[in-house]
Amino acid sequence: MSDNQIHFKYSPNIRDIDVLEEGEGICDCCGKTVSLYYPTMYCKEDIHCLCLSCIASGEAAQKFDGDFIQNAEMHKVSDPGKHKELFERTPGYVSWQGEYWLACCDDFCAYLGDVGTAELEEMGIADEVIAEYEERGEYSDIREYLMKTGSMAGYLFQCLHCKKYHLWVDAD
Template identity: 30%
Template sequence: MATGAVVASSTTCLCCGRARGFIHTGPVYAVEELSHLRCPWCIADGSAAAKYDAHFIGDPVGDDVPLEVVMPVDAGTPGFSFWQDPRWFFHCGDGTAFMGAVGAAELAAFPDAREELRSEAGVWGWSAGAVESYLGALDKDSQPTGYLFKCRTCGRYMAYADSRSRSQTAAATAGSSRWRSRMGGPSSGDARRGCRRGCRGGGPGR
């Protein structure tokens, strides 16, 4: 609940038919419209994914892990709202824990994650000053926004940044190309999840 992906709600879950007091508000990739209609229990136990052929996380990034590791995380982890570039880190051979949206102020406590963002922005061809300005402009409530993850095995923090401006994230998005072929197509929209009749994704989720 701290990340905002799950909120208190009296909404009835479409999957189990129960109003359990909480509902997932993050993105879902499925043929049917499932926005705000899944309880976190049906996501966690995989029943929502199985019933609706639904997927919940974005492009896997970080460690190169087999699909046998990626798919259970994808099917049973509530995704979070994003601007337009959903990703999920994998580290030490498993999915990481999403810690929430962060801005420059919050990242000060996570130097490893900040350095990773600095390295990522550095490959965009910007000057050092422009990179630092970009990092300083990160805002957890606006854009660009940082998204913080923590490895559940070694405790390392990592992050990526996203905004509505595709030019700011194009280079980073290209880095996940190896996953596109492994997941069966482009990494965004319907084809990423193998939907054939128009998946409903998260869109700009903020």
């Protein structure tokens, strides 16, 4: 399967979220020469290049005994297979303090990308997702400070089942 055919359930916009590197690399897992790759994972090895095939198949996580996601709402997802798919077969996203993956409807959500208040307002969901986020008690009064890729950044998720949007916020 070519890299263009590989799809990640929990990161459907992988090619648009600025986590993949372009250029010639040698996959640290399979040894193949690739032109599009993911540069890191949480493991003891010093990883610089993983092809999308080795990530999607779980081979990279198995070979290096590592994960791609730092943390998630584990308590909201009962199926261990979904935990395995997220942590071992889904590339993470870039954040200030490490990825935190949201869940809804007994499944992890799809990560859509970085957002600020302006992007949320353009989508017509700012009031809803900001209110839901602030109920968590992490940060409050985020509306005026939330900037796409800013010092206070938003990470937008969408439930795969009910299609509701959810927001996670992180700061430097």
